Amino acid sequence: MPSSVISTDLSNTNSTEVTYDQYDLKGNLQQYTTKDGVATTIIWGYNSTQPIAKITGISYSLVIGLAAEIIAASNAYINLGTEQSLIDKLDTFRKNSALQNTQITTYTYDPLVGVTSITPPSGIREIYLYDSANRLKEIKQQEKDAAGNLIYKTVKEFKYNYKH
Incomplete structure (x- = not known):
């Protein structure tokens, strides 16, 4: 898996723009860090096939314990088709006090069709x-x-x- 993105300026000076810090066993990117040191975590759901949350400003190791419920809800959605239940769990996750200084975007999907909702940090959901x-x-x-x-x-x- 790629480990970083390096750019070169006009004087041939290399600069690391992004470092890809962690992947899961399926090759899904779980955390990357920008050149200014800001970590972004990606939580994968739907049996590790789709990103369900992107959290900027916190490391994967600090978030994963908080994400178990949304991961389980997305996995259950595949079997039960309970999207509103998943949206409710994602909204609760977004309000977690441990994440108050982060930027969170959440996603839901119809796994065989495409994205069904995106809720950006502003909280204004698109369906x-x-x-x-x-x-x-x-x-x-x-x-x-x-x-x-x-x-x-x-x-x-x-x-x-x-x-x-």
Whole structure:
């Protein structure tokens, strides 16, 4: 597996931009560190096939103990199809006081189709909807209505036109 990214400037001076610190047994990157020393951890779920969380500002060894529940929930989702339960667990994970000084992005998937939600550090979730042919149909973004209730507003639609 690659261990780093090195760049060369005009005077042929090498500089390490990113160091890839740790991989799992399947070759999934678990931690990398940027040249300014900031660690980013990637938590893999869905039986180690998809990244479910990216946490910037903390090492893998400090996060993995906190992530057992979201990993188990993503593995169970494959069998039970309980995406909302997984989203709830990811939201609880994001609120963990041990992670308060980090930047967290979380992801959910339909493993045979694609990403179904991305929640960036801002907490404004985007939902990805697919048509019956498993093509991306809509992207919706979470926001609050006038009464303060969470709703999803369509921010992008995709139309597919075919000629025979």
